[in-house]
Amino acid sequence: MIDGIEDGLVRASRDGDRSAFGRLYTRYSRMVHAIVLARVPAGEADDLVQDVFVSALRQLHALRDEHAFGGWLAAIARNCANGFYRGAVEVEELPELVTHSRQEEEHEARRALAAIRVLPEAYRETLMMRLVEGMTGPEIAARTGLTPDSVRVNLHRGMKLLREALERGNG
């Protein structure tokens, strides 16, 4: 789902309006970051978000349906993130358990992130947007083009699987 303002931003961006593209960046960067973070190490995600938007700008002339911008951008984000591994860049492994109290929380965060990353794609992207990026279900639906019902189901099922995974890890 995309509103009339975003329709206009997409059209203006395609006509070369850089400030319009900047506003699209502001609106969609969290969605792109969540999709990328679902696939690559956290330290690489911001870098890849830049690549996604530069790539989108280059390909924008080929987008015929402004309403499809969110889904189209999400596909570019998935391609860029998958290409990260094809580019022979090494994968960062989760570090060993750290013992200092200031870093225990960091360890917990990494563990939760790793648990989300092994969920099915639809759940992991939606949970990244909700739990990492702080987007609400209606926002996720508006940005991705998914129906609100689909997002709600993805959140419910994904959260159920995540709880189980974290409990297994604690057991």
Next chain:
Amino acid sequence: MNDDYLWDRSGEPDSEVQRLEALLGRYRHDAPLRRRRPWLALAALAAGLAIVITGGVFGYRFFWPAGEAWPVAAVTGTPTIDGRPIHGEARLAIDQELRTDAQSTARVQIARVGELDVGPGSRLTLVTTNAGRHRLRLDQGTISARVWAPPFTFSVRTPAGLASDIGCVFSVQYEGDTGRVHVTSGWVDFDGESRSALIPGGAITELRGDDPGTPFYDDATPEFRAALHAFDFQHGPLTPIFDAARPRDAMTLLHLLERAPRSDRAVLFDALTKLAPAPKGVTREGILDRDLAMLDQWRHALGLGGVKKWWLQWRDAL
């Protein structure tokens, strides 16, 4: 179970969802802990756009066929590429490893955007090269880079994280599990596993494990360096840092303030204001809440806001 809170934060809060939100918020795209510089991201985007729309001016310099090998020359001794000795000029292709022994050094052309001096006892591998991105992996040794290109065009991965050039001259040294980044001109953005550092010209960041320390100027006193090292890597106290800080070390304290937990921000704010008064509009409450706009304002007031103007570092291209 009622999922209203999970859906749109209405209804009764779900404690597990709240816990995960608090934990994972650090990875958020605009989260202060991992990426405190939204203006830097926009600068990178603007630079990327600049490449697209000003290809005529800078096109030749920044164009590089994807996967094209980089020219390499032996400077002293006999460096090797994948075990083969370099005699005269050679080429470093993707996935190939350049090695220097204790007696040898080499010079590498970074596509057309700069050059790299490789010190003795180094091992590095070309990972990616195309018109918009050139990336190396340094496993051991020392490299000195001179680059003139848009932010994040050239990056070096080390075991401690990713050093990205923001139009500058810098060196990276890594041995065992320790190292340092020393920036001579411009800026380097260093992203570790859980910390990042924006290192200005004239500053050093130590590397330990998988994270960078806090940047400090290369003329800082030994007392200041020792106190900062103890805080960054040995869980030492903040007070010795404050005691040894000069007004110029406000840059370091601002970095500490940006990454500090809330419990440390008040003492850091007080210490920083003694070195560099808070600019008009920057309030104690705002800084304690980690207001990004105020942190940026303070950074500018310290003369640390110039990374958007990478093209002004034109001397680095010479």
